[in-house]
Amino acid sequence: MADIFFNNLFLVIAALIMAIYLFLGIISMFQLIEYKRANRYTDFSTLLSSPLAPGVTVIAPAYNESKTIVNNIKALFTLQYNNYEIIVVNDGSTDDTLDKIIKEFDLIETEYIAYAALPTQPVNGIYKSRNQAYSFLTVVDKQNGGKADALNAGINVSHFPYFVAIDVDCIVVPDALQKLVKPFLSHTDNKTIATGGVIRIANSCKIDNGQVLQVNVPDEYIVRFQVVEYLRAFLMGRMAWSKLNGLLIISGALGMFDKDIVVQCGGYNVNTVGEDMELVVRMRRFLYDQKIKHRVEYIPDPLCWTEVPTTQDALQRQRNRWTRGNIDTLKIHRKLLFNPKYGRLGMLGYPFWFFFEWLAPLFEAGGYVFMLFLLMTSIINWPIFLFLLLFVYLFSVSFSFYAVLFDEFTFHRYHRFAHLRKLFIIPFIEPIVYHPLNVYWAIRGNISFLKGNRKWDKLERKGFSNASPQ
Amino acid sequence: MKILICESNPLLVQLMGKELMSEQNEVRLAWVSEEMASQLTSFAPDILITEVLLPHMNGFEFIHNARLQFPKMTIVVISSLSSNRLIELIFRLGADEFISKPLDPTQLNNHIQKAIRGKRNSFISNAIDYVTKI
Amino acid sequence: MLRKYKAVAVFLAAMILLIAFSFIVKSWLMQENWFLKSSSAFNWLHDLGRYLMATIEENQKQSTLLIWLFPVLFTALILTVVNIVTIALFILLRRWGSINLWRRKNKMRQKAQESIVEYLYGDSESALQQIKQLNKQMLVEEIISLRKQITGPKTEHLQLLFYQLGLDVFVTHKIKSARWFNKLLYIDAAQWMQVYAAFEQIQPYQYAENPHLRNVAQMACVNLDTGQAFAFLNIMDQSLPIWHQILLHKTMVRGSLPLPDFYSFLHSENASVIIFALNMIRLFSQKGPQNEIIRLVTHHDPMVRRNALRVVRDLDIYEAIPVVKQNFLGETLRVQVGMIQALSLDKPQETFEFYRNIWQDTPRRLQAEILKHVSPGLQAMLLKDMEPEQIEQK
Structure with a gap:
């Protein structure tokens, strides 16, 4: 009797999950079409010459990056925007990161008032360049406190109403600021509080001087899985949630925020590894409490290219951290679940995240165990079992194919036949190899969360890379 | 005189090409970013006319590299930029003349003559400086 | 309505x-033999389906869910x-086809470009004949992409x-039908081509539902209408976002159009129109009745207040300073930052006195903003005046 109940339960849930994914896919499609059409003749460079364009602060935290820091900062200089400042926050690096910046840009320590709106670890000094050419560069040297703390320190010294949080090792395309700031300027009745850009994978791409010159699909399977995964997450998942206004996360790799609201909410949370997600949820909760209409948007243009882990070990640590960050945020804001007071966030966004990002892997693992139990007690009906398995498998394959199709129609970044050949294999292998691994890592993440691990992993502290899809 | 014109709008490039075409000038055009870099090295022009807001390419880097590669070349930047900060940056990176878009193609020749004169003058004054130092 | 829920409809x-x-x-599976016997290509599928259906019915006698769901x-x-x-x-196919299509299109484009250049610099007549096709x-x-440059x-x-x-x-014709x-x-x-016709x-598109269309139409009308170019500001009840304001401003600057009296829009019901008018007054330094601006410093919409404060600062409206000081403490933070900037008009000594008087009542965040935005001299004075424990390290 019990097995029939479980059978039915699994069936219903599986069908529901597929229907929801299908629905999200359809919304994404319409959203992408709309975006392409509306911006076909838009001249974003108008922002470069207009006195009405708002100022933007770029905040880039750096920790032990002495090898690449100078080039990374120089790449930021070429962002095409008129009225912006760059704040590099040296988060207590133990190597010569700060010395290198000081030497290269001819910095001197300046007087400042330690009168900060957000509490942070103590600041050792604030540096500005003697060279007028670098007048828009500020370097903050502070004691180590993690990425969230570094960003808060950057917010404290910033001057402009909007800020962009970026990973200093990401490659940001030159017109990213123009594209990110536009949603803030396009709505008046519905205040935009944060925008994010799509993250693409830079492994194997030809990169020169901080610009992606040629896009390639990597050869390593582990990276290729992630390429398809990111396509799916950003072009299908995030786009739909942007349209539904139910977004809970802006990737830490690139996101623009309304500084006022961030400061009013108390800035980044230093006690979680998922600070990017936590901030967005807290901002939205704050605005819902005040009954202010607002939106969080995603720009489907590929604005940021990042290197992703190439070894299983590194990837596992990354996923482990994301899982912990997710649970942490969900736990902190558990009041939101199905709370009609929080509108779309409480009724759609949060529950989706709760069930699909946190519970789904656990549920899936439960399914595997149940399956194993059935196999052992040999009451399984093989033909039916195989049929259902095939069905689920093919559904996920087709979903990945749709993601590739969306990229093909919109931004067309993988434009060679060789790219296609490489990409087309992935959806077929992914559900068998990569997906179970992901489930396994998510469970490991849950376990380490229960064990009380709330910190960044020492080993991967270096990269900061936090471009989580979904 | 060898002139290279780089600009992402193919129609505008051709227009400027026609404008500058004459017996003593050899003009080449490039409107695809890969071509710009390769043309620059292979053609080694005396005058480079370029936009800095280029798709898939960093125009600031481009003029900077051009200046490093060819110290004597005259670099004229045409751009729809109007931010003083960025225009300053362009000059610091080695441009000799800045023309803001929209531009009058019939005036292009004058601008270039001015840039060349300016360049020569600064060259002469540098030489005088050098001599007086000795 | 349908447009808004088209995703739901499609789903x-x-x-x-x-x-x-x-x-x-x-019903196809229920049939023992497929009615189209001749094409046996799908027979295996038919057999498979029937086999599965039979096993399910046999096995799941207790539960009907799978039996129901199976055909789906x-x-x-x-x-x-x-x-x-x-x-x-x-x-x-698309990629394969698009290479050809792209080549063909590209060729056409090249031809068009060459002909246009030829028309402008060479034999106009023959070029015209070519372009016509x-x-x-x-x-x-x-043509428009070139015209813009x-x-x-x-x-x-x-x-x-x-x-x-x-x-x-x-x-x-296309404006109607496309x-x-x-x-x-x-x-x-x-x-761009001044097609007055x-x-x-x-x-009518000036009041369109679609914001992109509305914006483009407004810019066009500003350019094409010689009489009442900005009349739409009086009628429009949709909002005019900053992005549209930027484009309208650019249109005005580019065409050196005669400016309307923007003060006449300051009484609008539509807050975004007031903001636009304030911005234009500021950017074009338009002179007019100053009490109109001072009135807006206490407008009910904080965005309007902020923009009014900018006008106060940029057009040196000293008369507004008492009003600013009076309302300073009750304001929202963003407006207060604007007020701090506007107060820089005042004499430093008086501003200093003002800040000193309110210092105890100001939250920490506002104090930080004051220190960040005042002139260096005033900053030093304020810091000196502060009690030591209020300054953290350094």
């Missing part, structure tokens, strides 16, 4: 289709496989070409 349609299909598939699942399975194959083929939308795109005598030449090709008539995203192009073209067509 529901897909579900209904799926269920309808599953009924067909079910089976249909979905078939559709998914078809889907994957079609998408793969479609991408490949080309696709008109592409020509409009090319140049000034001087060549623009008149280009405009002549536009009219000689009869593109003005084409554009006017889809909304193409309308953007044609309205823009009418604006299109004005009648464009005018």
